Amino acid sequence: MTTEHDDRMDRFRARQRAQERNLFGRIAAAALASRTQAKRLLKSVGNLSITEWRILWDLAEAGPLTVTEMASIQRTDHALISRTIPTMLEKGYVTAATGARDRRVSLVTLTPAGQSVFDETSTIMSQRREAVANAFSEVELDRFLALIDRFEQFVEDPVLSTLDIEGTG
Amino acid sequence: MTTEHDDRMDRFRARQRAQERNLFGRIAAAALASRTQAKRLLKSVGNLSITEWRILWDLAEAGPLTVTEMASIQRTDHALISRTIPTMLEKGYVTAATGARDRRVSLVTLTPAGQSVFDETSTIMSQRREAVANAFSEVELDRFLALIDRFEQFVEDPVLSTLDIEGTG
DNA sequence: ATTTTTTACATGACAAGTCACATAATTTTT
DNA sequence: AAAAATTATGTGACTTGTCATGTAAAAAAT
Structure with a gap:
């Protein structure tokens, strides 16, 4: 039998898997982990x-x-x-x-x-x-930076900011 | 003649170009721009x-x-x-x-x-x-996520955190 | 069964980052 | 040249995020 608890756990895991492919969330998490690492390294040698x-x-x-x-x-x-x-x-x-x-x-x-x-x-x-x-090899770094470039252009695009205006008009 | 001011501007631009290839900085900037965009979108429809x-x-x-x-x-x-x-x-x-x-x-x-x-x-x-x-196409997304995976593993690696111990030993 | 360890959550203190606004100096318009 | 617009900096208020610590409950070890 499937308990309410097991059912809930299944939904949790499904959600977790889905969010693994959420670019916004993944980049945010990677950036924060990077910042945390830098913080620790700085703390280890000074103030x-x-x-x-x-x-x-x-x-x-x-x-x-x-x-x-x-x-x-x-x-x-x-x-x-x-x-x-x-x-x-x-x-x-x-x-x-x-x-x-x-x-x-x-x-x-x-x-x-x-x-x-x-x-x-x-x-x-x-x-x-x-x-x-x-x-990361030079080639990989180039590809990574190119993808970041495009992502950055996307999130800095002001057009998206006006989508809601159309939507509510 | 090269003025002190022009010289300083050259160094500034060189530094700026160099930092464009700094993965840590670029990911941080992309993540923050993404967060800012989300914040604006949320503000545009509610609170x-x-x-x-x-x-x-x-x-x-x-x-x-x-x-x-x-x-x-x-x-x-x-x-x-x-x-x-x-x-x-x-x-x-x-x-x-x-x-x-x-x-x-x-x-x-x-x-x-x-x-x-x-x-x-x-x-x-x-x-x-x-x-x-x-x-981003599916293939591009896969590549992007794979690179982020590797970057995340790198910044979460505790080995780097002990490098200083060796360095000071 | 009791002790020890781990886990889930809350919270104070602080760092990082954004936004809006104020001020002064510079540049552009007229 | 005077008015208007832009730019550089500083600052208050706020959000996001991390860390350390405390408490209670659960799990593991003895």
Whole structure:
């Protein structure tokens, strides 16, 4: 006999299987797992938040940058960077100066202390990137990035946002 | 002549190009853009948060579920579900009852009001899934999911988390 | 049968991210 | 040149998500 409980378990498992092919959910889960891994790695070597690490990395690689430039590189909101800079100023990892030719911008520069923290942290983070480079061949990476490109175009398409207007008209 | 400003812009653009091939960053950005799109769609038809919508969807598709089961289906933390249930109880979208055979679990069930809200919302969300199904062929979806599988395995691999121990030994 | 371990859930604390709005500086229009 | 539009940054309010901890119930070990 099929109990109510068994029946419920069957429906649960069916739902779980179905959601395994939900691209939105799968990408979200993968991104969050990735973020969690980065967080743990950063914690294992020091005291940096992910946002702080990304800022240090950008500045170490590209030299002084504005808030907007870093947000653009990281494909994130400028508010996130803007809010993190004061903490990093206090810690002495960066300095900030008003732009010479454009006085709206805030040019952020890595200090020797910031460079030192970056050096200590970059080892483990480089190993991570190396490991993922070993896990995917160049060709696979190209394909993966192409699919992500298309997905990103899809979710950034404003047309979908107006579907409801047609639907309710 | 090359000004300091032009030089900085060159470094910025080089960094931006390099980061376009950073899988971690690209997946994170794609996932966040997807979440933002979902949020906007939900806002356009009603007042549901993403978490609330996912709970309604799961319950509508699979019938009564426990908090842990929903967290598992959504590949998310149970805390997120747990925190959202009280709000949905207040709104009258769901009911919760202690499990009959396991008194630890909380069985959440959709109410007629919840079903009604789900119905109103599911149209736009179905259109979105349909649109993404049109944007990717079955074969492409399979490849995409396979790559995501591998990426997820990679970021969930605990071995990487111990690399630093070797490094500092 | 009692002790130990595991599991399900709730909750406080915090990080990450978005949005809307405010302000100041720059650029474009007129 | 003055007015209008745009851009860069900062900030309050909020959602999403993780982690650690506590509690109660169930399962496993002794």
